[in-house]
Amino acid sequence: MSVLELDDVSVTYRIASGEVPAVRGVSLTLDSGAALGVAGESGSGKSTLAMALLRLLPRDARVDGRILLDGEDVLTMKWGRMRAVRWAEASIVFQGAQHGLNPVRKIGDQIAEPLLVHGLARPEAARKRVAELLDQVGLPAWRARSYPHELSGGQRQRVMIAMALACSPRLIIADEPTTALDVMVQAQVLTLIKDLVAEHGISLIMISHDLSVLADVCDRLAVMYAGRIVEQGPSGEVFHDARHPYSKALAAAFPTVGDPAARLAPRGLGGDPPDPMRLPTGCSFHPRCPVALDECATLDVELWSAGERRTAACVHVRAKEEAS
């Protein structure tokens, strides 16, 4: 049974100079209790996609397609229902926890808020639940009385995870949850997320530019380039034996979890990701692709089967599969 199903989802921002196609025709399925990693360089549309899932995008963003959360279409939900779904059924942990917490409110009050707002607990029960949640994320109960500035970056990210867990949602969306942390703390927070989702049977969508981090935590990976998924499949296979040249470059950029020597730009790839308002013709990746053929400049290959529950959008994959 799937918790989340995306069918041909596109997000377009309307700005003064025109339209920005940030996400283009994304389809994917997240099975109950499974963890899906969404990878890609900055600007590939990962955060836009994450925000679209809970309708958190600004008003100038238009979302097309279908986003089914437990079979219910998020895009056509009434606002009251949408508000009820947030936190209680699905919650988001954003990157850079310092921006997600209110600096003038105590940690405990902030963790309790979703419980109180959703009427899931009275103040006394919420206080007990806060202590339980702090314990689950590895923080002592007395931290409930601290303010965000009294905590380290890693501790603040733990608080954000506690908030996301508070209402026992079925789905957590973690957008670059460890990017702002140093390598040691990053590994601890990743282990925490991995253990908590497994223990509570929560489904997870984790977003990162670091394929090794995602491969470590998630069962499946989806690689995005210029707003599209260019490869999807089981984590180990995509990470160790990528079929799309872009995924190969991403995997080579981050050979091990949180490698401090790894660079942000995928190794061996020149240039930058394209401006979504000026996408190249054909395959969007062809100007940077080390194995591009002439036809890639005109032919926009759809996702092609690349094995069991694997797809990749590349003429080479298509040629190989056609030959076999």
Ligand SMILES: Nc1ncnc2c1ncn2[C@@H]1O[C@H](COP(=O)(O)OP(=O)(O)OP(=O)(O)O)[C@@H](O)[C@H]1O
């Ligand atoms: N509010 C907005 N208005 C117009 N364009 C936007 C807006 N937000 C994002 N974009 C554009 O949409 C594209 C996708 O951005 P998005 O932030 O989703 O990518 P990302 O992969 O999450 O990158 P990062 O890792 O840097 O957050 C980019 O070209 C970005 O400039």
